[in-house]
Each structure stands twice: as C-alpha cells, then as structure tokens.
Amino acid sequence: MLKNKNLLFVIVGPTGIGKTGLSIRLAKYFNSEIISSDSRQFYRELKIGTAAPSQNELNEVSHHLIGNISIFDYYNVHKFELDCLRILDGIFEKYGFAFLVGGSGLYVDALCNGIDDIPDVDADTRQRVLDRFNKEGIESLRFDLKKLDPEHYATIDLKNPKRIIRAVEVCLSTGKPFSTFHTGNQRKRPFEIVKIGLNQNRQELYSRIDARVELMIEQGLENEARQFYKHKNLNSLNTVGYKEMFEYFDGEISKEKAIELIKRNTRRYAKRQLAWFARDKSTRWFDINNQNEICEFIEGELRIRRR
C-alpha cells in the first residue's frame, strides 16, 4: 500500500512499439492490473486487426476495457472516463497503484485531465445535422455555426467537418453555444499520475509495424474483416486494417495494395500519436529497448511513496 495518494502509471506511445508486452511484464513484476486506453481494442469483435492482447496474455494479468463492448455499441470518451474511474477505485483498493496503457491520446487525456460535461446529443438531432452535411456540404453548417456560436466559430478548424458537425449538434440539441460548455478546467483527480512515453528509432518502429501487419495477415485478418464486411459503414470499423480490406472486397484495389495501405496508414497513425503525446511535457520518455530503465523508474516512483 502506498502512503498517501494512489498512483496511476500511464504508458503511452505509438502503435506497434510494444506497449502490450511491456505493460504485461510490468504489471506482473510489480503486481497490479492494466486498463486499456486503446479506442479500438474496446471492440470485442476486433482482435487480429487491432493487435489486441491474446487470451494467453490476458490470462497473465487482469486487463480492463479490452473487448468490453461490441462494434454495434455506441461508446465515447466520456463513458470511457467514467468506466476508468470506476475500475480504478477497485484496483487502487487492492494495490494502491495501476497501469493505464494505450495509444488513444484523447482518451488518455480525458482520464488524466477530465473532460467538460456536455449533455448527450439526441439521435434525431445528430441524424438531422449529418443529413444536412451530406446534402448541403460543410459550407451550410459553417454558416449555421457562425450564428449559433460565433465564439467557437472564431477558433475552430473550419475545414474539419467532424468539428463543425459536433459543434452544431451540441448547439442545436442543448439550445446553448457549444463553447459555453468548455471550461478549460483540469479535473482534480484523487490520485497521482506518472506518465511514461515509449519511443524508438523511427526506422525500427516502421519495421516493427510492417512485420506486425504481415503477422495479422497470417493470423487471418482477411477473414476477420470479411465477417464484418456488411457492416463496413459502422464507425467502429472505420479503422486501419479493416477499411483497406473493405476496399479490397469492393474490388477497388488488390489484396497486395490493401496490405501496403494498411502499413502506410499505420505509420501515419503512429506519427499522429507521437505528435499528440509530444505536447504533454510531463511525460517521461524512454526507448523501448531500455526496459530496465523503465523498471527502475517505476521502482523509484513506488519507493518514494511507500514509506
């Protein structure tokens, strides 16, 4: 047990770097449990293409939020925040510290800093706004947003449909400007957070990514994707590894091309993750090959708090 506050180790890094393997070793060695902050490993149907931990790996250490929902479910970052806090209570009670591991930056931040309370948008409004976007394009929604929330309009990325749609949705369903919900406040958490970033030489990372994609193909990614081909429009399936396979099934590209695109899109995803995680200056970065250093660092953090 820790002396004062409980402690959360947050392990982040680009896809394919080896977060899963490392975190299992750490959780076993230090004796605690793992919560996943990977927005695609939540889906129980997606195993191969998301490189979810295997059954053997799951048996080694208790994992949370892996395969906890279906691709047909609606899930979001706020639900994630609540789920995490609930699960953490249990883990802290048993061990006093826990590991959060995953590459979805927005989700990690939602847990660490909190996210503003915004009422859910009802399905009708969401559909109406989407329909308008599809029929009239982004211009029309931009025009609306300018009237509904000039403050947000001034700062938002006006070329990004998702941002505009979301803002208009919230304005319409709540009757208040979207920006009024943004407090900019960091939530105070009843636990301490230590962030560990994993990185390595870019070329090595890319080799690992390529090898992992080849492995997914061997493991049967094509079959896994084919099972859900008829649901390809689900948001949960707008995911690297699946969307390229769907293009192949559509007859738009060859299988070889699909594999090549999965590799490329995974590389691009990894870069976006690195850009996101680089913003948080409190993150302590390690090379994935220096696992002893990481171990010693965690040991040290625990020792400080144990007396």
Added chain:
RNA sequence: GGUGCCAUAGCUCAGUUGGUAGAGCAACGGACUGAAAAUCCGUGUGUCCCUGGUUCAAUUCCAGGUGGCACCA
C-alpha cells in the same frame, strides 16, 4: 571489345530552345474537448553521376571518364 540509349528528390519519372528544377507515390511537421486507429492543416527534403571545355552564365551544349540497360561481336 564495338555501337546505341540512359544517368535529375527515398522511388518512378518530367523539364530547362543555356539564367541552379517539378509531378505522382513515399516521407516529414502540426492541430485535436463525446464516432479519435477518426477527422483536418501544412512542408520539396536535390553536388540535376564525375572531371574538364565552350560561355557573362552549364543540370542543359561538347569531350573524356564511371555506372546501368539493349543490341552486335
């Protein structure tokens, strides 16, 4: 060995009637408050093979060299 063609970005190639160069793909940088593995924005990164010659000026023309390809021996 001879003849011809080629040599320009990481790759495939375009181009400059002589004024130091540009496409596609790849790559790189960034943003991010409830669908985030999503979505969006930005960036040419170059001894134009080497050495000489002609010229105010050579990646471009000429000569030689090197490397590659093709054909003939």
